[in-house]
Structures are given as structure tokens and as C-alpha cells.
Amino acid sequence: DAGVIQSPRHEVTEMGQEVTLRCKPISGHNSLFWYRQTMMRGLELLIYFNNNVPIDDSGMPEDRFSAKMPNASFSTLKIQPSEPRDSAVYFCASSLFGLHEQYFGPGTRLTVT
Amino acid sequence: QKEVEQNSGPLSVPEGAIASLNCTYSDRGSQSFFWYRQYSGKSPELIMSIYSNGDKEDGRFTAQLNKASQYVSLLIRDSQPSDSATYLCAVNKSGGGADGLTFGKGTHLIIQP
Numbered sequence: 001d002a003g004v005i006q007s008p009r010h011e012v013t014e015m016g017q018e019v020t021l022r023c024k025p026i027s028g029h030n031s032l033f034w035y036r037q038t039m040m041r042g043l044e045l046l047i048y049f050n051n052n053v054p055i056d057d058s059g060m061p062e063d064r065f066s067a068k069m070p071n072a073s074f075s076t077l078k079i080q081p082s083e084p085r086d087s088a089v090y091f092c093a094s095s096l097f098g099l100h101e102q103y104f105g106p107g108t109r110l111t112v113t
Numbered sequence: 114q115k116e117v118e119q120n121s122g123p124l125s126v127p128e129g130a131i132a133s134l135n136c137t138y139s140d141r142g143s144q145s146f147f148w149y150r151q152y153s154g155k156s157p158e159l160i161m162s163i164y165s166n167g168d169k170e171d172g173r174f175t176a177q178l179n180k181a182s183q184y185v186s187l188l189i190r191d192s193q194p195s196d197s198a199t200y201l202c203a204v205n206k207s208g209g210g211a212d213g214l215t216f217g218k219g220t221h222l223i224i225q226p
Contacts, residue, residue, distance in 0.1 A: 033213055043157070043201065045213035056213065091156055100145040100205045102214060104156040 002027070004105030006092050012111045018080040021108045024073055025094030033093040033102060034067055034077050043091070049075065050097055082112045116140060117204050119217035127225050132189040134220050136202030139183070145205035146178055147214065148187045150198045157201055161187060192224045 005024040013019055025032045033048040047057040049069045057067070064083070069075040079086055089109050093102040117138050126132040134148075145164055149157035163169045163176040163185070175188040185204075189196055199221050203214040 035213075042218040043216040045215070048213045059213070100212075100214075101147070101159055101162055103159065104149075107156050 004092055004094050004103055006090075006105040006108050008108060009106060010109050010111075012113065013082055014113055015083055016081045017112075018078065019082045019086075019110060019112075021077040021090050021092075021110070023075045023077070023092030023105060025075070025092070026103060027073070028096065029094035029103075030072065030097045031095045031102075032069060032075050033095075034075070035091045035093065035104075036088045037091060037107075038088045046077070079110075082110075084112045086110060087112050116215050117202055117217035119200075119202050119220045121218060122221040123223050124220055125223045125225055126192050128192060128194060130192055132192045132196065132222055132224070134187040134189075134200050134202075134222065136185045136187075136217055137183055138185070138202075138204045138215075140204070140206055141180075141183065143180075143183075143204045143206050146176070146185045147203040147205070148174075148176060148185075149201040149203060149216075151201055151219065152198045189222075194224045194226050197222060197224045 007022045031050050034046040035043050037043045046059045047067045052069045067077045089107045091107045092105045095102045119136050148161040150160050151157045161174050161176040163178045166178050166180055169176045173190045177186045199219040201219045202217040205212050
């Protein structure tokens, strides 16, 4: 079975540009999570969805960040405008609602220059 | 106080010995506990979950939970060089449904051949 799919795997952009990260959860999973990992702060939860509905976005750092889940098989995380401090690895994870085991995608390494 | 704390290491263990990794958490309401393994440049991989006090064994891995002491540990028996990685402790506050995980910053484990 396919795991969590993320695209792109690497993104290099200039400050001020819009960045869109994409995620396809494991088929049948109905909870989806976006995390960010940096050396300084470790792995942090940004936002999560249950059954396509955003439940908790308190981890989203600023209004420049937004996330959507238009259907059960697709989610986006958008940063507009991007800043150098947004450089990090962004992971998407999914789980089956009611179970707590989360499975991570390969991540998107974002570099903002 | 950090919510989930781990010794960053590196923890160096000879091949064939037992590696012992520790984690403490601050929220007494935490219900679910996980260990993830992360190789350099890769995504976190779930290796163990534990929900009740005591030990849980899976192959060479044993997770131990003591809710009174707010302490979780992971033992790796017969350590192999392929076990060299960063081990992340994660905690979920929810007793049901799906919530985001709170991660420690990880312990870097080195298995010396």
C-alpha cells in the first residue's frame, strides 16, 4: 500500500514568494496532520484535520500560513509571503480516526532565500 | 518547562548491548505514548506505541510506561549498527479520537560496531 505522499520533495524559493506544499494521506485514513521540523525547535504540530475539518490550528505560526483539505485524499499548506525563517522540513502525517498511530510522509524540504 | 524532554545525546552503545532511551513529559493528562525512529534526512518512522502502565515488547524493542512518574522509556536489545538514528518520544493528550502529537527533540543513538 502507498504511504503518505508529499510534493514537492524540495522547494527553493525567494523571500516574498508564495509556496504551496501538497499531501495525499494514506487511503482510508481520515485524520491528517501538518508538522514542521527545525534544528532549533524540533518537530512541531502546525494544524490537523479530522474528516477534512480543521480541528486545531493553534500551531500555525502566523497568518501567512494557511491549510486546506478540500477532500479526503488531498491537503495543502500554503505560505504567503514566504520568509527565510520559514525554511524547514514540513511533514504531513495521517492516521485512522480513533487510533493514535500517525504515519509520516517523506517531507518537503523548504529553503527560502 | 518543556512538555516532552529527552536527553539529546549522543548516546553511544556497543553492538550487541542494550540501548536505553528515556523520556519525561509534563502533562499528567497524557494518554498515549509513542517512539519514532528518524534516520538522518528521512521522516519519522513509528516503532512503538504504549497506552497503559508497564512494559510492551515487540521484537528487540520494549517500551516502558510509568504514568505516576511521567516517564517513558525504550529499550533496544541486541543493538545493531542499523539502530543508529535519532529516537523521538511523542505524547498525545487525547483519550480518544485523533489529536496532534507533542514531540521531544530526540536522542541521537550511535551503535558502535
